[in-house]
Amino acid sequence: MQPSSPWAMTPLAEFDPGEFAAWQELLETRSGLVVEAQRRTYLQTMLGARLRELGLHSYAEYRRQLGEGPRGAFEWACLMDRLTVQETRFFRHPPSFACVAAHLRALGSAADAGRAWQLWSVGCASGEEAYALALLAAEAQQAAGLPTRFGVTGSDLSRTALERARCGRYRPERLGGLSAVLRQRHFAALTDGDWQVRDALRQRCCFVQLNVLDLEQAPQGGMDVIFCQNLLIYFRRWRRREVLARLVERLRPGGLLVIGVGEMGDWHHPQLQAVADNQVLAFTRKG
Structure with a gap:
C-alpha cells in the first residue's frame, strides 16, 4: 500500500x-x-x-x-x-562445511550407508546453506558408490527468504565458495548471469516456515546433520540453550550438530560429544 x-x-x-x-x-x-x-x-x-x-x-x-x-x-x-538478516552465501564458514563433508564421508562407509540421509538447515535464509548441504550429500554418496538417497530440510521464519530459496537462483558472488567443477555440476548458467540450482539437487530440498521457538511442534527427527549458524546470536543465552536442547532431540545417534563458532562456546550437553576441531563448534550425538 x-x-x-x-x-x-x-x-x-x-x-x-x-x-x-x-x-x-x-x-x-x-x-x-x-x-x-x-x-x-x-x-x-x-x-x-x-x-x-x-x-x-x-x-x-x-x-x-x-x-x-x-x-x-x-x-x-x-x-x-x-x-532479520538474510544475506548469506554458499559455504559461508568453510571449516564448518568441511566438518560436515568429513562426517558424510564417514557415513558413506557405515554399515547402514544405503539408507536415506536426512539433513536440516535451521535458519536457512535464502537457501544457500541448505543447497550446500545437499551438494555435500550428493558428492559423498557418489564418491561412496551409493544411490542418491537423501533429503534436506531448510527452515526459516521469513516467507520472502523461503520463496527465494525455493527458486534456487543466485548471483555469481553468492557462489564464491564453490569450485568451478562443482558449480558446473550442480548449477546451470542463466543468460542474465545468475546461476540456477539444477533440478537433481533442488528436488532433494524442502523449505518450510518455522519459528525455532516452536520446535516442539516440528516434525523433523532422526537427523544425520543439523546445521544452525548465525541464528542463535539473536537470542538470550538461556533461550539458546533451550533451542539447542530441542535440536539435540532431533538428532539420530551418531548425528552431527553444527553451530556458529562463538555462539555458544561454553555449552555442553550430556548426549553430545564435541568434535575435536578448534576451527568449528560441532558435536555428535552419543549412542
Missing part, C-alpha cells in the same frame, strides 16, 4: 522508552529476537518506514494490528522479513 502525500509528511508519534520497551517485549516473546538498547534507532527506522507504508499514526497502533488474526499474522511475517 502506498501512502498519499499527507500521510507521508505526517510525523509519527514519539518512539519513547516505554514504547521501545513494549516492542522489545513483543519481539522477544513472539520470535525470541532480542533488540538491545543500542539498536533502538534501527528498530525505530524499520518500524517507521512500515507505518508510513500502511498509513498508520503510531507505533502502538501498529503493535495492536500485529495481534489481529490472519491480517496480523501476515503483517508479522512482513515485519520479520525486515528485521
